[in-house]
Structures are given as structure tokens and as C-alpha cells.
Amino acid sequence: MAGNSQRRGAMRKTGTKKGMVVGSGGQRRKALKGKGPTPKAEDRPAHPAARKAAAERRAAERSGGGRGGSGTGRPGAAETVAGRNAVVEALRAAVPVKALYVAERIDSDDRVREILKISAERGLPLLEAPRSELDRVTGGAVHQGVALTLPPYEYADPADLVAAAFDAGEVPLIVALDGVTDPRNLGAVVRSAAAFGAHGVVVPERRSAGMTAGAWKTSAGAAARTPVAKATNLARALRAYQDAGLFVIGLDGAGETDIAEARALDQPVCLVVGSEGAGMSRIVTETCDLVVRIPIVSSVESLNAGVAAGVALYEITRARSAGGPR
Incomplete structure (x- = not known):
């Protein structure tokens, strides 16, 4: 009956009161503790901004980082060349190719026809793929429906360049680059080295351009016959060349003498070329046996690494053919 507190369920058991328990608010706030500030859009992998930033970084690596980039990309990674003009130029320059990708149902033009013709003549692996691939x-x-991948470049050991020259009974001539970060400059140096009979080009492992597609194209095929070596420490590699009997000559605008007047050009030589702006580093400069200059008309002008190497290699070749500087 009504008011009978003895009937079953009439009295609430202790501890079963509905609602918040005294002191539970602090516990709930702790349970709902945040994980810190929201990351930026670029730091969230699934965010479109992060994907766009990652794509831009990969594109910069493939292009060698522009004029100021390293050009090396990820160690051991294959490089990709994309776009009809870029692919045509790379194939014309006999750049080594790992695979050529062509989009399904691609709109053919003169460039596509030339790409397919060259790939057939060279027997390149051709993969027809959807545009998503x-x-x-x-x-x-x-x-633009075409892309090709390049295998990682196989660098030589700096000591192998000298050994190959001595094995061939020739006077060693090596070119070393210090701080040259533009792949096109590297390609130009490789081309000049091949033209003047140098036995190879040495680049440091850090702060240097690598043998990217841009370097291959600028070399105009010379990279296929002139080895490029990579030195972990350039100054140490130069000292090893000195121990092997090479005369290390550095190029600098403030050099001790004009290169045409240097007296060691007909000897085994390692020519060191720095970047156009910074030149050679201090430790590399101190390692050189002699620092020479290329005389130019105006003190405000300078030569990039590719041009400077070509001029210096010409003077070395001329001195050797004449039995020494005149």
C-alpha cells in the first residue's frame, strides 16, 4: 500500500543515488584531458596540405633542388623525370633508364612518338599504366602522361680514378668539386673533363650536386664514359691524392699566380674547383699545393664552376702537349 516503506523497492539502497557523486567532477575532467594543441595542417599526414607539401619536396629532390639544392635526393633512391619535354630531352641525352611509363590511351604528338621510337631502339622497359599510377x-x-625512372647512380671510389690512369700508363688528371650544388654545373664539368681527357670527377658526399637527370643531360652523354667518384671527406681524399704523387691545384680569384704560368701542369694533377659564390672552403684551400687564378677582365665578374673548369683543363692540356708552360 501507499506509504509502506517495508515493501520491496520502496527504499533506495545506499550508494545507488542517481546523478553526480560528490567529487566526481575532477575525475571526469582528468578523464577528458586533451592531447595538446592541434598539429598544423602540414604536420597531419592525411591532410591535403601535408600531401601537397610532400609532393613539392619530392619534386624538388627530383629536379636536383634547383640552383641551390643538393641534387642528391635520398641516398640510393631512384630519380623520376616527368613531362613530355623533360623525358624527350633525357632520352636524347642517353640518360640511363630503369623504366618508361606511358599513360593508357595517351594523346599522341611528335614528342610522344619520339619517346616511343627511342625507347624501342634502346630496348627500354615500357610500362603502360593508368594516370593514377x-x-x-x-x-x-x-x-602529361609520360615519365621515366632512373636507377641510382653508381659512384666510383676516388682512389679508383688514379689507379685507372696509372694502369693505362697515363699521367693522372682528376677534377674535384668543392661546394658545387648545381647539377647542371656538375654536368658541364663532367663534359669538360671528358673533352680534355681527365680521368674522372670527384664530388664530396655533403653539400654537393649529384648525378641527377639534370647533370646527365648537361654532360651531353659524357657521364657515360667519365666516372664520377664520391668522397666522404674531400680534404682527406685530396691528401690521399698527394700521397699518390698528384699535385693538388686549386682555382681561386685570389690565387698566387695565373694558371697558364703554373709550373706543375705537366705533372699528375688534381684540379680543385669551388662554387662561383663561396669558392673553395678554408680547409680545402689549405690542403692545396698551389692556388691559381684565371685572369679575367673585370674584378666584379666571376666564372661558374663549369666554365672555370673548362678553361683550366684547356691550360693543363696545352701545357702538357707543349711539355710545360711557355
Whole structure:
């Protein structure tokens, strides 16, 4: 009956009161503790801004980082060339190719026809793929339906360049680059080295351009017959050359003498060329046996590494053919 507190369920058991328990608010706030400030859009992998930033980084690596980039990309990684003009130029320059990708149902033009013709003549691996696959391979770069991948460049050991010269019974001539970060400059140096009979080019492992597609194209095929070596420590490699009997000559605008007047050009030589702006580093300069200059008309002008190497190699070749400087 009503008011009978003895009937079953009439009295609430202790501890079963509905609602908040005294002191539970602090516990609930602790349970709902945040994880810190929200990361930036670029730091969230699934965010479109993060994907766009990653694609831009990959594109910069493939292009050698522009004029100021390292050009080396990830160690041991294959490089990708995307776009019809870029692919045509790379194939014309006999750049080594790992695979050529062509989009399904591609709109053919003169460039595409030339790409297919060269690939057939060279027997290149040709892969027909959907555009989504080309987007993945190129990291979202504009590919116009064609792309090719390059195998990682196999660098020589600096000591092998000298050994090859001595084995051939020739006077060693090596070119070393210090701080040259533009792949096109590296390609130009490789081309000059091949033209003047140098036995190879040495680049440091850090702060240097690598043998990217841009370097291959600028070398105009010379990279296929002139080895490029990579030195972990350039100054140490130069000292090893000195121990092997090479005369290390550095190029600098403030050099001790004009290169045409140097007296060691007909000897085994390692020519060191620095960047156009910074030149050679202090430790490399101190390692050189002699620092020479290329005389130019105006003190405000300078030569980039590719041009400077070509001029210096010409003077060395001229001195050797004449039995020494005149």
C-alpha cells in the first residue's frame, strides 16, 4: 500500500543515488584531458596540405633542388623525370633508364612518338599504366602522361680514378668539386673533363650536386664514359691524392699566380674547383699545393664552376702537349 516503506523497492539502497557523486567532477575532467594543441595542417599526414607539401619536396629532390639544392635526393633512391619535354630531352641525352611509363590511351604528338621510337631502339622497359599510377610514381608532379625512372647512380671510389690512369700508363688528371650544388654545373664539368681527357670527377658526399637527370643531360652523354667518384671527406681524399704523387691545384680569384704560368701542369694533377659564390672552403684551400687564378677582365665578374673548369683543363692540356708552360 501507499506509504509502506517495508515493501520491496520502496527504499533506495545506499550508494545507488542517481546523478553526480560528490567529487566526481575532477575525475571526469582528468578523464577528458586533451592531447595538446592541434598539429598544423602540414604536420597531419592525411591532410591535403601535408600531401601537397610532400609532393613539392619530392619534386624538388627530383629536379636536383634547383640552383641551390643538393641534387642528391635520398641516398640510393631512384630519380623520376616527368613531362613530355623533360623525358624527350633525357632520352636524347642517353640518360640511363630503369623504366618508361606511358599513360593508357595517351594523346599522341611528335614528342610522344619520339619517346616511343627511342625507347624501342634502346630496348627500354615500357610500362603502360593508368594516370593514377603515374601520379603515384611522380609524386603528383605534372607528367602529361609520360615519365621515366632512373636507377641510382653508381659512384666510383676516388682512389679508383688514379689507379685507372696509372694502369693505362697515363699521367693522372682528376677534377674535384668543392661546394658545387648545381647539377647542371656538375654536368658541364663532367663534359669538360671528358673533352680534355681527365680521368674522372670527384664530388664530396655533403653539400654537393649529384648525378641527377639534370647533370646527365648537361654532360651531353659524357657521364657515360667519365666516372664520377664520391668522397666522404674531400680534404682527406685530396691528401690521399698527394700521397699518390698528384699535385693538388686549386682555382681561386685570389690565387698566387695565373694558371697558364703554373709550373706543375705537366705533372699528375688534381684540379680543385669551388662554387662561383663561396669558392673553395678554408680547409680545402689549405690542403692545396698551389692556388691559381684565371685572369679575367673585370674584378666584379666571376666564372661558374663549369666554365672555370673548362678553361683550366684547356691550360693543363696545352701545357702538357707543349711539355710545360711557355
